[in-house]
Amino acid sequence: MTNGDTPRTTKRIDDLPIRDELRGKSPYGAPQLDVPVRLNTNENPYPPPEALVDRIAERVREAARDLNRYPDRDAVELRTELARYLTRTAGHAVTAAHVWAANGSNEVLQQLLQTFGGPGRTAIGFEPSYSMHALIARGTGTGWISGPRNEDFTIDVEAARAVIAELRPDVVFITSPNNPTGTAVDAETVLALYDAAQAAKPSMVVVDEAYGEFSHHASLLPLIEGRPNMVLSRTMSKAFGAAGLRLGYLAADPAVVDAVQLVRLPYHLSSITQATALAALEHTDTLLGYVGRLKSERDRIVTELRALGYDVTDSDANFVQFGRFADSHTVWQRILDRGVLVRDNGVPGWLRVSAGTPAENDAFLDAVRELKKEHDA
Numbered sequence: 001m002t003n004g005d006t007p008r009t010t011k012r013i014d015d016l017p018i019r020d021e022l023r024g025k026s027p028y029g030a031p032q033l034d035v036p037v038r039l040n041t042n043e044n045p046y047p048p049p050e051a052l053v054d055r056i057a058e059r060v061r062e063a064a065r066d067l068n069r070y071p072d073r074d075a076v077e078l079r080t081e082l083a084r085y086l087t088r089t090a091g092h093a094v095t096a097a098h099v100w101a102a103n104g105s106n107e108v109l110q111q112l113l114q115t116f117g118g119p120g121r122t123a124i125g126f127e128p129s130y131s132m133h134a135l136i137a138r139g140t141g142t143g144w145i146s147g148p149r150n151e152d153f154t155i156d157v158e159a160a161r162a163v164i165a166e167l168r169p170d171v172v173f174i175t176s177p178n179n180p181t182g183t184a185v186d187a188e189t190v191l192a193l194y195d196a197a198q199a200a201k202p203s204m205v206v207v208d209e210a211y212g213e214f215s216h217h218a219s220l221l222p223l224i225e226g227r228p229n230m231v232l233s234r235t236m237s238k239a240f241g242a243a244g245l246r247l248g249y250l251a252a253d254p255a256v257v258d259a260v261q262l263v264r265l266p267y268h269l270s271s272i273t274q275a276t277a278l279a280a281l282e283h284t285d286t287l288l289g290y291v292g293r294l295k296s297e298r299d300r301i302v303t304e305l306r307a308l309g310y311d312v313t314d315s316d317a318n319f320v321q322f323g324r325f326a327d328s329h330t331v332w333q334r335i336l337d338r339g340v341l342v343r344d345n346g347v348p349g350w351l352r353v354s355a356g357t358p359a360e361n362d363a364f365l366d367a368v369r370e371l372k373k374e375h376d377a
């Protein structure tokens, strides 16, 4: 029987013998809709420049000649270049021994939870925050604890310390800048939570700095010095404009890098991925130029939304959280009706828009201006 002739079963997911904690759950799913202006997944709107496309083609061509062989399992050249990038831009010298890379920072986070979480263990995040932390916890059998935030979306340090002392999680996620709020976390708060986590367990503290390059503040990378249980997670999906590449990385004490190798799949990072990431790193300066543009567009969106009378959370990322709406989903739909896709993260009263090109941002601002006029009329 050919594949085309295979009869479809009528089984649904819940009829399968899946793990109990997966029953009735939905997968991660930001809508991928075909609309003129897509500002919903915090992508970088600038495609790679032609010179980089050419360099990727060259590097991939070279890698293709060895495609009969498995890739460098330890990705040493790539980790060396990532370490060089961090040393140059994030305020602290690291080497390849401090850096580990995987297919997107989601895979880095998954490897961390496979190593330090798992059945019988728990992780905490301060919500609203990046929804994949809880989903990856679920996927790895790690219990999830939803920690508190203040009204203004900053972390309530005292409440956070108390919950860490009481529930003694094995992994503490601190997202700075936070997604979806855009809120940066200061070094004092991170240190207070690290100390609380060490006193309680000790546990691993994972600082997710996926949007670090867009922040008004310095990277939290220097905090890993002398703190073997602290990990900084980064990605090339945002600042490097390479979401399609799937390349994330961490920086931590070399022992953490050794530990995640206990769970990583052998040859997890393809030679094509490694070649492409190395090409992108050669073009760091050009790509960081786009970050500068995006930061000023982000600041323009904040200013214009506030001038229109919206509430806007201070943003250190490449996106802006705005509100407040009695019914945010209806507003999301009305913006979509005008050809602009923003994100309804399920934070009651708020929506999130990613900073796009100036023309995309104008289209978004025009759409919300029209809504405002209709509402005021």
Ligand SMILES: Cc1ncc(COP(=O)(O)O)c(C=O)c1O
Pocket: 041, 042, 103, 104, 105, 106, 107, 130, 175, 178, 179, 208, 210, 211, 234, 235, 236, 237, 243, 246, 247, 248
């Ligand atoms: C806070 C945060 N961390 C991690 C990621 C995952 O990024 P990637 O797997 O593309 O590196 C994202 C993606 O949106 C994010 O918002």
